[in-house]
Amino acid sequence: MSLTLEQVQRIAHLARIEVSADEAQVTQGHLNGIFQLIEAMQAVDTRGVEPMAHAQDVSQRLRPDEVSETDRRAAFQAVAPETEAGLYLVPKVIE
Amino acid sequence: MTQWEVVIGIETHAQLATRSKIFSGASTAFGAAPNTQACAVDLALPGVLPVLNKGAVDCAIRFGLAIGARVAEKSVFARKNYFYPDLPKGYQISQFELPVVVGGAVTIPVGQGDKAYEKVVRLTRAHLEEDAGKSLHEDFHGKSGIDLNRAGTPLLEIVSEPEMRSSDEAVAYAKALHALVRWIGICDGNMQEGSFRCDANVSVRPKGQAEFGTRREIKNLNSFRFLKEAIDFEVQWQINEIEEGRKIQQATVLFDPDSGETRMMRTKEDAHDYRYFPDPDLLPLVIGADWIARVQGELPELPGQKRERFMADLGLSAYDATTLTANQESADYFEAVVAVAGKANAKPCANWVMVDLAARLNKEGKELAESPVSAAQLGGLILRIADNTISNAIAKKVFEALWSAEGASADEIIEKQGLKQITDSGAIEALVDEILAANAANVAEFKAGKEKAFNALVGQVMKAAKGKANPQQVNELLRRKLQG
Numbered sequence: 001m002s003l004t005l006e007q008v009q010r011i012a013h014l015a016r017i018e019v020s021a022d023e024a025q026v027t028q029g030h031l032n033g034i035f036q037l038i039e040a041m042q043a044v045d046t047r048g049v050e051p052m053a054h055a056q057d058v059s060q061r062l063r064p065d066e067v068s069e070t071d072r073r074a075a076f077q078a079v080a081p082e083t084e085a086g087l088y089l090v091p092k093v094i095e
Numbered sequence: 096m097t098q099w100e101v102v103i104g105i106e107t108h109a110q111l112a113t114r115s116k117i118f119s120g121a122s123t124a125f126g127a128a129p130n131t132q133a134c135a136v137d138l139a140l141p142g143v144l145p146v147l148n149k150g151a152v153d154c155a156i157r158f159g160l161a162i163g164a165r166v167a168e169k170s171v172f173a174r175k176n177y178f179y180p181d182l183p184k185g186y187q188i189s190q191f192e193l194p195v196v197v198g199g200a201v202t203i204p205v206g207q208g209d210k211a212y213e214k215v216v217r218l219t220r221a222h223l224e225e226d227a228g229k230s231l232h233e234d235f236h237g238k239s240g241i242d243l244n245r246a247g248t249p250l251l252e253i254v255s256e257p258e259m260r261s262s263d264e265a266v267a268y269a270k271a272l273h274a275l276v277r278w279i280g281i282c283d284g285n286m287q288e289g290s291f292r293c294d295a296n297v298s299v300r301p302k303g304q305a306e307f308g309t310r311r312e313i314k315n316l317n318s319f320r321f322l323k324e325a326i327d328f329e330v331q332w333q334i335n336e337i338e339e340g341r342k343i344q345q346a347t348v349l350f351d352p353d354s355g356e357t358r359m360m361r362t363k364e365d366a367h368d369y370r371y372f373p374d375p376d377l378l379p380l381v382i383g384a385d386w387i388a389r390v391q392g393e394l395p396e397l398p399g400q401k402r403e404r405f406m407a408d409l410g411l412s413a414y415d416a417t418t419l420t421a422n423q424e425s426a427d428y429f430e431a432v433v434a435v436a437g438k439a440n441a442k443p444c445a446n447w448v449m450v451d452l453a454a455r456l457n458k459e460g461k462e463l464a465e466s467p468v469s470a471a472q473l474g475g476l477i478l479r480i481a482d483n484t485i486s487n488a489i490a491k492k493v494f495e496a497l498w499s500a501e502g503a504s505a506d507e508i509i510e511k512q513g514l515k516q517i518t519d520s521g522a523i524e525a526l527v528d529e530i531l532a533a534n535a536a537n538v539a540e541f542k543a544g545k546e547k548a549f550n551a552l553v554g555q556v557m558k559a560a561k562g563k564a565n566p567q568q569v570n571e572l573l574r575r576k577l578q579g
Contacts, residue, residue, distance in 0.1 A: 059381035065150025068120030086129035087240030
């Protein structure tokens, strides 16, 4: 399997990364290299092997349902680009 | 004319009633000042890591057990990637391939009266995920304001199979689910505050066709009325499109309550490509048999179990039992009525709660919790019908008097207003004689074979008795005298 330039541009758009035509060419090469690795791995017979969702074979640690955080809005908003009335302001988005 | 069949599946987002968020220790309390409950994890500041809230998992297990689903021994959190300012990480932590709850079903009562029926709706899955923040678009000099207090609030997304066939069934399902999550205490069910919201996947197909039609998804319906209105509009719109020769395009639509119409948000072409993958920040969630057993032990009697008990112990019909267990309030109320009136009177208790009381509440736009007639008062009233102190007709009068607080109990009202039924046969006989003497024409008609005339005479006697004569005794005496 290999990616087309169009697919590279689509992935870049989904990730909101701007790539030039030259960069797309280079990226296509990189990504196709990764696909070759995946193909090599897929050639291995893994029947009977349970898929892992994580590299470490341990389970999720849980925390009790308790409120442990206090209000630190002032500190967080001190480093935000723009705030008003306690809100973070961003370029207008309406769907 | 083609007969159309409607196909509806529903996805519900229920905010879980935990104190803290699903992956952080920030509070989930509703109504706080903007961003005062959004901590570093909720803001996605660099270097933070999510830690799963055990309470949220408890809720998911409770739900799974309550609907007879399989609680997955191992489930996995995945990243759902999309860009929106109220989602600071650029992805929502959700579950994709391995959800925590698989399968299950809910039994729903649909319709009323003669047309009422029951239906079992199967569920596909339910999974844990985090809620996003809120965007405010008004009046920030051309900018949007972002409040991240809601970001990270635990949600259980509950997905049904596409098994509903009308907007009424969709509403019945949503109501049953709403009642259940409140019943088992995992969600406060407050729809105005967005604690319980539904997306409806709607399609139509010619009756008898096996394949589904192309569906459109109506997003974010936060009341049962909107759910019904949106589906009804959408179904008619789709049928019109097809009948006019156009094809339905898969799309996401929004319902506008003001116009009563659905309008397109996005088509499939520009639909999100979420690129799910397992979240490397979170390990698989493992739920052992001991944990499930503990949660099982903490569950209250479930609607289904209560329903079975009402049928087996109290002799109620399946429909009555389902209706009374449709939510915790009505089940509790009914049981409190029976506690006073006795198990032997369970059937009239069910009728009074489901018919007379329900109609009266409906008329005033009141909820059961606001009923001026308490369960104990209603039970007391039913006792007096059962022991023949009053007739059903008089009971309705007493009920009205209880409703308007003319007395503290049925007994007090019956006593004070002199409503006690006349069962003394001597007294009734005197009344019957009086009426027979005064209504010779009716008597003659009856003797000529007109059964209607008999009813007129009964009416006269009851009127003379101010409704207090025992109707059965009046009937018997009258017939005996006329035929004698």
